[in-house]
């Protein structure tokens with residue numbers, strides 16, 4: 422049911438979820454499927470976007486309104502505007518020495534959940550493992566595209582009829598925990614429509630899943646508790662740190678490849694017409710490369726580079742433009758932090774600083790050069806690198822990651838490998854804020870949904886309520 426006129430008490434529910442984006446709705450629906458009663462809070466309206474609450478100030482490479490434009494407050498969250506590209510990280514993307522941080526869970530643990538998550542995002546589960554060797558050192562690994570699933574539309578009927586109660590236009594504005602900080606004991610919610618505030622008590626058997634987005638999760642964990650002291654859930658001091666995006670760099674290069682190689686591109690359907698190449702793990706390790714997908718599109722036989730090579734080599738060549746989707750290394754200095762201003766919820770406004778490392782850009786150049794060297798060595802083509810576009814024009818994908826990172830060490834991470842806030846029995850986080858690295862260049866939403874489904878399984882298996 423969508424509740425628009427009040428805030429119910431929490432004691433009738435088995436679990437509480439904050440946020441109804443892909444993370445929050447996936448965990449809520451999986452719990453409901455297992456017979457659990459779920460209460461979800463959503464800052465936005467069930468048909469309207471609440472624009473004034475996405476009020477983060479941006480500094481660095483993604484400045485100004487960047488983070489607000491990528492954090493949408495409505496039923497379904499940012500899935501209201503996302504683009505629908507999905508892929509999975511490879512094993513090396515979860516443990517790459519060049520990135521310097523390892524995921525505490527591997528691909529094997531995620532595989533069954535990616536397979537379940539794909540249809541929820543209207544993707545074919547076969548995308549999860551699709552990869553085929555193409556050239557020595559490089560594989561063809563498409564980033565499949567589908568019409569983007571809007572969670573607030575796709576699952577609205579289910580929410581209106583089902584066992585999940587969503588309180589729309591209602592923000593969670595604070596947490597309470599006992600002295601020992603072993604469990605959340607209450608949350609405070611503000612109804613934007615009526616202005617009513619309500620304190621909802623929680624039992625230590627009642628899980629609360631924070632799924633308020635990459636900025637929203639950190640922002641709530643950074644808020645000082647009433648009476649001051651260490652913010653609840655940020656005993657590690659790590660909340661907000663390690664903010665990451667996926668650099669998207671357009672027209673960073675161009676290539677000409679011979680017709681024989683061109684014939685090897687697998688069926689067009691898989692990659693939506695964009696042919697994506699990634700360095701193999703062995704080449705990545707030798708060269709110290711990390712996530713970078715080189716995406717070739719706009720095939721052109723008449724381009725001067727193709728015509729020149731065709732003449733020179735005496736066989737046909739085709740020209741492609743290259744864009745890169747890549748990875749940035751996690752850095753504690755890139756972070757969400759609080760300003761002194763408060764907004765309508767009474768929460769301190771957030772600011773986000775995110776500065777790409779020189780190596781993050783060099784990684785793109787080196788990936789292009791490695792492809793060029795391979796093509797020359799095999800006499801299959803050429804790559805031209807457009808250095809200005811790499812170093813002067815940075816875009817992002819709207820992927821907000823890392824701000825409540827997952828890890829085994831409670832002093833160096835916010836949640837454990839089960840996405841439970843270290844030290845708490847009933848406090849969990851869902852979303853790409855738990856990613857310890859960008860997971861290579863892989864768009865995050867498939868993994869967000871997979872981790873949410875995995876979390877729901879854990880909550881059910883622990884027999885919580």
Ligand SMILES: Cc1cc2nc3c(=O)[nH]c(=O)nc-3n(C[C@H](O)[C@H](O)[C@H](O)COP(=O)(O)OP(=O)(O)OC[C@H]3O[C@@H](n4cnc5c(N)ncnc54)[C@H](O)[C@@H]3O)c2cc1C
Pocket residue numbers: 439440441442443444445462463464465490491492493494495496497498499500502503504505506507591592593594632633634635637641818819820821851852853864865866867869
């Ligand atoms: C333009 C664009 C294109 C994108 N394209 C892709 C793509 O092609 N592939 C891909 O994988 N990803 C893409 N993304 C990213 C994708 O949209 C996000 O990864 C995904 O939506 C994150 O899901 P989430 O549930 O963690 O957070 P969100 O979807 O942001 O949902 C968080 C929800 O929590 C609510 N909330 C926040 N604070 C509170 C509070 N205090 N109380 C109650 N509710 C609260 C918000 O209102 C929101 O509804 C794109 C994003 C953008 C902006």
